[in-house]
Amino acid sequence: xxxxxxxxxxxxxxxxxxxxxxxxxxxxxxxxxxxxxxxxxxxxxxxxxxxxxxxxxxxxxxxxxxxxxxxxxxxxxxxxxxxxxxxxxxxxxxxxxxxxxxxxxxxxxxxxxxxxxxxxxxxxxxxxxxxxxxxxxxxxxxxxxxxxxxxxxxxxxxxxxxxxx
Amino acid sequence: xxxxxxxxxxxxxxxxxxxxxxxxxxxxxxxxxxxxxxxxxxxxxxxxxxxxxxxxxxxxxxxxxxxxxxxxxxxxxxxxxxxxxxxxxxxxxxxxxxxxxxxxxxxxxxxxxxxxxxxxxxxxxxxxxxxxxxxxxxxxxxxxxxxxxxxxxxxxxxxxxxxxxxxxxxxxxxxxxxxxxxxxxxxxxxxxxxxxxxxxxxxxxxxxxxxxxxxxxxxxxxxxxxxxxxxxxxxxxxxxxxxxxxxxxxxxxxxxxxxxxxxxxxxxxxxxxxxxxxxxxxxxxxxxxxxxxxxxxxxxxxxxxxxxxxxxxxxxxxxxxxxxxxxxxxxxxxxxxxxxxxxxxxxxxxxxxxxxxxxxxxxxxxxxxxxxxxxxxxxxxxxxxxxxxxxxxxxxxxxxxxxxxxxxxxxxxxxxxxx
Numbered sequence: 001x002x003x004x005x006x007x008x009x010x011x012x013x014x015x016x017x018x019x020x021x022x023x024x025x026x027x028x029x030x031x032x033x034x035x036x037x038x039x040x041x042x043x044x045x046x047x048x049x050x051x052x053x054x055x056x057x058x059x060x061x062x063x064x065x066x067x068x069x070x071x072x073x074x075x076x077x078x079x080x081x082x083x084x085x086x087x088x089x090x091x092x093x094x095x096x097x098x099x100x101x102x103x104x105x106x107x108x109x110x111x112x113x114x115x116x117x118x119x120x121x122x123x124x125x126x127x128x129x130x131x132x133x134x135x136x137x138x139x140x141x142x143x144x145x146x147x148x149x150x151x152x153x154x155x156x157x158x159x160x161x162x163x164x165x
Numbered sequence: 166x167x168x169x170x171x172x173x174x175x176x177x178x179x180x181x182x183x184x185x186x187x188x189x190x191x192x193x194x195x196x197x198x199x200x201x202x203x204x205x206x207x208x209x210x211x212x213x214x215x216x217x218x219x220x221x222x223x224x225x226x227x228x229x230x231x232x233x234x235x236x237x238x239x240x241x242x243x244x245x246x247x248x249x250x251x252x253x254x255x256x257x258x259x260x261x262x263x264x265x266x267x268x269x270x271x272x273x274x275x276x277x278x279x280x281x282x283x284x285x286x287x288x289x290x291x292x293x294x295x296x297x298x299x300x301x302x303x304x305x306x307x308x309x310x311x312x313x314x315x316x317x318x319x320x321x322x323x324x325x326x327x328x329x330x331x332x333x334x335x336x337x338x339x340x341x342x343x344x345x346x347x348x349x350x351x352x353x354x355x356x357x358x359x360x361x362x363x364x365x366x367x368x369x370x371x372x373x374x375x376x377x378x379x380x381x382x383x384x385x386x387x388x389x390x391x392x393x394x395x396x397x398x399x400x401x402x403x404x405x406x407x408x409x410x411x412x413x414x415x416x417x418x419x420x421x422x423x424x425x426x427x428x429x430x431x432x433x434x435x436x437x438x439x440x441x442x443x444x445x446x447x448x449x450x451x452x453x454x455x456x457x458x459x460x461x462x463x464x465x466x467x468x469x470x471x472x473x474x475x476x477x478x479x480x481x482x483x484x485x486x487x488x489x490x491x492x493x494x495x496x497x498x499x500x501x502x503x504x505x506x507x508x509x510x511x512x513x514x515x516x517x518x519x520x521x522x523x524x525x526x527x528x529x530x531x532x533x534x535x536x537x538x539x540x541x542x543x544x545x546x547x548x549x550x551x552x553x554x555x556x557x558x559x560x561x562x563x564x565x566x567x568x569x570x571x572x573x574x575x576x577x578x579x580x581x582x583x584x
Contacts, residue, residue: 013353013354013442015548015550015551017529017530017548017550017551017552017553018550018551018552021530021552022202022231022529022530022531022553023530023531023535023555025202025231025529025531026232026236026237026239026240026243027239027242027243028205028206028209028243040551040552040557041551059354060353060354060357060387063353063354063387064289064384064548064550065288065289065529065548066203066286066287066288066289066291066303066304066305067202067203067305068203068206068287068305068306068307069206071305072206086354086357088354088357088387089357089358089387089389090289090303090304090305090384093304093305093308094304094305094306094307094308097305097307097308097311098305098307142189144189144319153307154307154308154311155210155211155213155214155307155310155311155314156214158214158311158314158315159214159215
């Protein structure tokens with residue numbers, strides 16, 4: 001599994017209120033919500049993002065509310081992966097549970113610039129900045145989490161567990 | 166190696182003699198919680214995955230609190246989804262308009278959560294219940310769906326930071342000033358993935374409302390949970406209210422902590438978190454002349470009886486400053502009723518404030534006090550992110566009920582000093 005696209009760069013402490021403002025949370029519809037993804041700090045994101053593009057951010061990405069709508073809208077916009085120096089823990093959990101690929105890599109998050117072309121190989125954790133030619137290695141997930149991702153999310157992995165009995 | 170209090174609870178719930186930081190475990194849940202925003206997503210996932218029943222109808226709690234009484238048609242549809250699911254699965258802890266309160270004020274008050282519990286909630290401030298000596302943490306809607314279906318959740322056992330509290334708080338300070346001070350010290354990711362364990366004589370001197378407020382904002386330091394030891398204050402609070410017998414866990418004497426931070430409560434001062442992060446803290450006395458447009462006293466952080474009392478003691482017989490909108494939101498119907506019975510409701514109205522039924526409303530920019538561009542609010546809520554209470558060009562300053570009420574009288578951010 002991999003993704004390739006251009007990078008959208010964000011600072012430290014991007015919170016779930018800017019990823020998807022609560023004023024829109026009167027619906028659980030991911031498509032409708034995704035029209036407002038990042039709009040309070042980057043009005044152009046939704047207009048510019050294409051399938052496979054990559055979000056690159058600093059420390060503590062996704063801090064704040066537990067709303068699963070946050071990773072959901074990022075995924076629904078077509079974003080192929082989020083690379084950050086670190087993730088807030090509920091966002092981290094939610095991203096895995098809904099199948100949004102995320103990678104922690106301080107160096108890549110620091111050095112990748114806005115609109116750089118970036119390629120990510122999820123199996124190896126290798127991030128390639130196609131624009132500069134530099135490669136990075138992200139921390140791999142523990143096996144337990146890899147199983148959830150392979151199953152296609154938490155509930156599917158639970159169902160598989162049930163079937164294995 | 167000994168275990169922290171959090172690790173002791175997690176080991177017991179996982180059926181293990183011992184756990185250590187970093188270990189992945191599967192733990193039994195005592196309560197699985199959701200609200201009117203997160204539950205509809207969980208219901209959808211629950212159905213999509215083909216689950217037919219909840220693991221225990223007495224261990225699921227659904228509280229309509231973010232946008233109720235319904236703020237608009239879409240919010241009404243979300244409430245309806247929750248209501249129908251609760252009815253279909255005979256969820257015993259379902260709280261609708263008239264019975265509801267802000268979830269993290271309501272569940273402790275109603276005795277739904279207790280000491281020794283392992284709790285997940287699809288709301289980040291679920292960490293509040295650590296004040297009762299429970300392990301309690303926020304998760305997303307998919308985790309809520311899985312928890313409702315199986316009664317289990319996976320956790321990575323957290324390491325811990327120990328906060329050794331000494332002394333007693335000054336009279337013009339409360340738990341809010343303690344937690345804002347701590348977040349200012351360690352930052353919004355200072356406790357990322359970790360437990361914040363509060364101990365020491367100072368911890369025992371704090372009221373339950375102060376402890377609930379402190380644990381509530383553990384998430385604002387990135388923590389997995391905050392937790393207080395169970396003592397006479399806890400047991401007194403739980404007496405006659407806890408629907409299950411409390412179970413007391415204690416940290417081992419040789420428990421390992423990543424670090425210990427000493428906090429002398431006598432040195433805490435009224436503290437304000439300036440825009441746009443809870444870590445941007447300053448003493449209220451040093452803020453100069455910051456003019457405000459609105460004051461909000463309420464939320465899962467500060468909508469409890471002691472918060473209402475602080476507001477009452479400062480506002481009674483006075484008038485809020487000209488041009489300042491003051492919104493007071495008691496956290497639960499019981500607290501609202503108490504405010505009415507004690508005459509505080511009338512005192513708030515006479516002072517020029519409005520009083521709302523319980524709701525999360527303005528805290529997350531939902532309704533009931535949205536800010537226009539350029540407006541500034543001092544709020545007893547928990548987050549001051551960009552656009553949190555309305556327009557992206559509005560500002561939220563976080564503070565205690567004392568500081569918020571004192572500011573309501575002057576029209577600018579003001580440290581409360583006892584007359």
